[in-house]
Amino acid sequence: MIRRDFIKTAGLTGGSMLLGSTVLKAVTPFLEGQRINVAIIGCGDRGTGLMQVLLQLPAQYQIVAICDVLDFRLEHARKLMSSATSAKDYRAVLDNKNVDAVLIAVPLNMHFQIAKDAIQAGKHVYLEKTMTYNTRQAIELVDIVQSKPKQILQVGHQYRYTPLYFKVKEMINKGYLGKVTQIDCRWDRNGNWRRPVPDPSLEKQINWRMYKSYSGGLPAELLSHQIDFVNWTFDTHVDEVYSTGGIDNYKDGRETYDNVQAVLRYDKAGMIGNFGATCANSHDGYLFKFKGSKGTISLLVDQAVFYPEKKALKELHETVDGVTGATRITWNKDGGIPVETGPLKDGTWYALTDFYNCVSTLQAPSSDVYTGAKTAITVDMINRSLFGKTIEKWNAKYDLAPGPGK
Template sequence: MDRRSFLQKGGMLGAGMFMLDGLAAKADNWRKEEPVNIGMIGCGDRGKGVLSVIESMPDLYRIRSFCDVLDFRLDETKQRLGVNARAFTDYRKLLDDRNLDAVFIAVPLSAHFEVAKAAIEAGKHVYIEKTMTFSIEEAQELTTLVNKYPKLTVQVGYQYRYSPLYFKVKEMIDNDYLGKVTQIDCRWDRNGTWRRSVPRPDLERQINWRMYKEYSGGLPAELLSHQIDFINWAFDTHPDEIMGTGGIDIYNDGRETFDNVQVMFRYSKAGMIGNFGATCGNARDGYLFKIKGTRGTVSLLTNTGIYYPENETKEELQTVDGVTGATKIVWNDDGGTSILNEPTKDGTWYALEEFYKSVITNSIPSSNVQRGARATVCVALANQSIYNNTIEHWKEAYDF
């Protein structure tokens, strides 16, 4: 983009680039009289968390049923919901309900494909938690299946990507506020075992499935895939070369998935390098997401973000303010400016609103099966590299 075009676009900046007022009402144009009847399959921490957001959206959703293979989780969900919903231990019986419109799938990653396939074949709309499937082959098969059911919505639960913050960052990328992006730095760190308490020893693998390779993609699937998916979407790209390392460096407690990982992606066509890391041994950085270009940098949390222009870009933006009379840009002490005028809601709220809209209007959600499949491939190749000490490469067969 030349300087004149950049200056003309500078009016999008101000004291918070994007006003959040009125977002909660934006669904009114496509709401119908009756809410969508939904069932939750999987009532662990994530399933119950999504249900709590669904409860806050009674105009959009009616909770009709829920399912889990563990009785104590069904009891917890009953007590938490306080609604007249049916409980199941077999998801196939839940799917037999002809009045059920859609299902939310929050089961262990290894079961994602099996449950999603059954739900689609039963004629239900599907919201499936990330990562979409456990394997590349499952991603390919699910994509083929979804294409056979064009009237059904299938959305993948990359909830942060539905936030106005992340849509605004994509707009900034498209409008050249970052310039030529070459580096992406991402972390999602914590200081803790990542374990859930187990009431009986025989339930260890069911409850702590994230610790075992048979069921889980580990830290790349559960955490880093959010940021990996955003980069794929925002730049319409995918990595061509994947290099990773890791180990069980902190908790030698019988787990199989690594508690300390680092992956580097080379996006050769885009001319970018992406660094994605996670540890269970230090929480200082927490969620860190930086996208660095020749004109500027964005530094993101899940609900807020700062834009840091390079010196020349900052001078140009100040020229915009002086020439156009746009809202004065407020610079922080560290030279950045807030991307939004206030923090966003939990990303799940925006994702659930989009799912409802897609179901009602028969439109394709932003986080759809093709993009979910692309992120699945990235995670699978990252784990292959991490566990096998290999360099992995993208193949044409992975282009969805």
């Protein structure tokens, strides 16, 4: 940030970050040094992406089983992992006594049932976001996980584990931005989201993101990452949601909206969050801005810039001089101070490394069933507002908390 070592010397964590709720410590051996035997349920783009990351962690994981209901995807996965057993029915994977943990990367409407069955089968679970399709499922999954305290369930909100995002969270929590009142988020693309379908009968299975009975649409598939990061950073939840949208560009039979905007009011935090996504324009791409009384952070996937307010500059200089001994601030060409972390890996690498640590120690992950439920409920509130033309309010029954000993 300020010079290359400001964050570190000012008391914020440096390149070897706190990841999740604990320091990413040396890996604890699982079962006296054995790797975790994992199965991947769902071998589409995300499932095979998880497979590629697991192959970068050979000391921690061994892929022993793969599963998908579509023959061509299962065949593709077999080519990547020929040593693993394969199945079309996920229950065969859960019956496999050689499987310690499952990674679930299936359409959203199947998340709850497979995760429920996996936990009840005694498996640890890495469940892709969004955790569940709706609020009822989120509440029920919390109850199920609470009843199985020796089973780990981690939700795939990987920004909680990425060093850059952790550093931004620390900056906000330590007051660098002052009082944050506005958060602006976008995740825009210019494309129809449609994938090739080899057989018309497979349309909804392959293009499931476009159909309401399968998918939470853009709020679930894209905006949930940013929603979850806001919840985590400010230890909060939304209190009121108003959203609007439509099928405004792609008149191709889809049911989920290709253009959405949601306004989220966080009463307890005193903030407004503006969350938007479109499939018809990619100019802004991914944007994530936190606006506070002392400054703004503009956060991308792999870089961030801090823009101090003019009235905060004197205090900023005093912090640099008094704490770090630095004598100058390094600015970029548009008047911002880059937030430095050093080289970054893909966020999923950090998340799966932490999953191994959590399974090894039975320590709850940062992105657990409770935080996953909070985000899934928020996404459901956005979609209820979108399609019902309503203002949705947080209900006290959504306040899910860890039980005794958690």
